[in-house]
Amino acid sequence: xxxxxxxxxxxxxxxxxxxxxxxxxxxxxxxxxxxxxxxxxxxxxxxxxxxxxxxxxxxxxxxxxxxxxxxxxxxxxxxxxxxxxxxxxxxxxxxxxxxxxxxxxxxxxxxxxxxxxxxxxxxxxxxxxxxxxxxxxxxxxxxxxxxxxxxxxxxxxxxxxxxxxxxxxxxxxxxxxxxxxxxxxxxxxxxxxxxxxxxxxxxxxxxxxxxxxxxxxxxxxxxxxxxxxxxxxxxxxxxxxxxxxxxxxxxxxxxxxxxxxxxxxxxxxxxxxxxxxxxxxxxxxxxxxxxxxxxxxxxxxxxxxxxxxxxxxxxxxxxxxxxxxxxxxxxxxx
Ligand SMILES: C[S@@+](CC[C@H](N)C(=O)[O-])C[C@H]1O[C@@H](n2cnc3c(N)ncnc32)[C@H](O)[C@@H]1O
Numbered sequence: 503x504x505x506x507x508x509x510x511x512x513x514x515x516x517x518x519x520x521x522x523x524x525x526x527x528x529x530x531x532x533x534x535x536x537x538x539x540x541x542x543x544x545x546x547x548x549x550x551x552x553x554x555x556x557x558x559x560x561x562x563x564x565x566x567x568x569x570x571x572x573x574x575x576x577x578x579x580x581x582x583x584x585x586x587x588x589x590x591x592x593x594x595x596x597x598x599x600x601x602x603x604x605x606x607x608x609x610x611x612x613x614x615x616x617x618x619x620x621x622x623x624x625x626x627x628x629x630x631x632x633x634x635x636x637x638x639x640x641x642x643x644x645x646x647x648x649x650x651x652x653x654x655x656x657x658x659x660x661x662x663x664x665x666x667x668x669x670x671x672x673x674x675x676x677x678x679x680x681x682x683x684x685x686x687x688x689x690x691x692x693x694x695x696x697x698x699x700x701x702x703x704x705x706x707x708x709x710x711x712x713x714x715x716x717x718x719x720x721x722x723x724x725x726x727x728x729x730x731x732x733x734x735x736x737x738x739x740x741x742x743x744x745x746x747x748x749x750x751x752x753x754x755x756x757x758x759x760x761x762x763x764x765x766x767x768x769x770x771x772x773x774x775x776x777x778x779x780x781x782x783x784x785x786x787x788x789x790x791x792x793x794x795x796x797x798x799x800x801x802x803x804x805x806x807x808x809x810x811x812x813x814x815x816x817x818x819x820x821x822x823x824x825x826x827x828x829x830x831x832x833x834x835x836x
């Protein structure tokens with residue numbers, strides 16, 4: 503069985519990306535976890551990293567973190583994981599990592615190595631994944647106890663897909679879905695485009711049980727996570743028609759779906775901007791597009807420059823992520 507070692511580093515936020523990218527090139531590298539920033543997400547090994555760049559909670563939070571940390575001198579603590587076949591390779595690894603870090607001339611204030619038993623690794627991972635509570639919702643991993651006072655409780659295992667409930671954009675979409683239902687907007691069909699873990703589709707299906715339900719994601723890894731989310735919440739994944747990977751491209755989906763009353767997409771604004779025309783064609787007359795994943799300011803402005811040709815903003819909400827300055831925007835477009 504392979505042996506896992508962790509290296510704890512305290513580094514400047516702005517140097518995070520450089521360090522992770524360089525260290526992830528090492529053969530033994532097996533993951534990285536941010537500690538103490540609230541996410542506790544894992545970034546997968548290098549070959550998985552590109553696939554996950556747009557999708558997994560960890561990769562998204564990492565991207566976000568890197569984007570926000572340019573010029574930022576804040577310290578962050580990360581745990582880097584390395585997997586070796588034998589203990590003998592450990593000293594070589596330490597020397598290799600040491601010289602790599604030295605060659606980068608970065609400021610590192612902590613550099614503690616630890617050899618982990620598999621159960622420690624799992625325990626670390628669990629310790630750092632927390633549940634989220636907001637409004638009527640509790641969303642958390644299976645090993646946390648749900649808050650029974652919350653009306654909507656969803657178990658989502660942090661894994662390869664975005665949508666564990668800790669992100670403001672997911673939270674805003676969940677709450678907006680409630681409002682759409684409360685306002686008695688008729689939803690006979692919906693598509694959750696970019697479903698990730700499937701949590702938005704799960705909630706939409708609960709609110710609109712008779713609707714023709716669709717969910718899709720370009721990232722094929724989400725297929726497994728989607729099934730898991732539905733199963734863990736005692737819902738039949740077959741109650742939603744899903745498309746993952748190449749078959750999830752919106753222009754193709756349009757041929758299958760024809761029209762929907764509600765399109766949900768929590769996807770970065772740069773991507774949303776490319777979907778505007780297909781979204782317009784996909785929506786039935788009077789249909790609405792619930793979007794998030796948009797940062798307030800320039801990204802929102804740029805998105806609206808393309809969207810306003812076809813849509814009007816019906817409502818707008820914003821929410822900040824703890825410890826971040828920029829606000830995320832959620833919009834209902836009509
Ligand atoms: C920010 S996550 C949202 C996940 C989940 N819906 C939520 O709200 O928490 C965005 C997801 O959209 C997917 N995605 C990105 N561009 C897409 C596109 N053009 N079509 C379908 N899915 C896309 C990504 O793979 C990722 O899983």
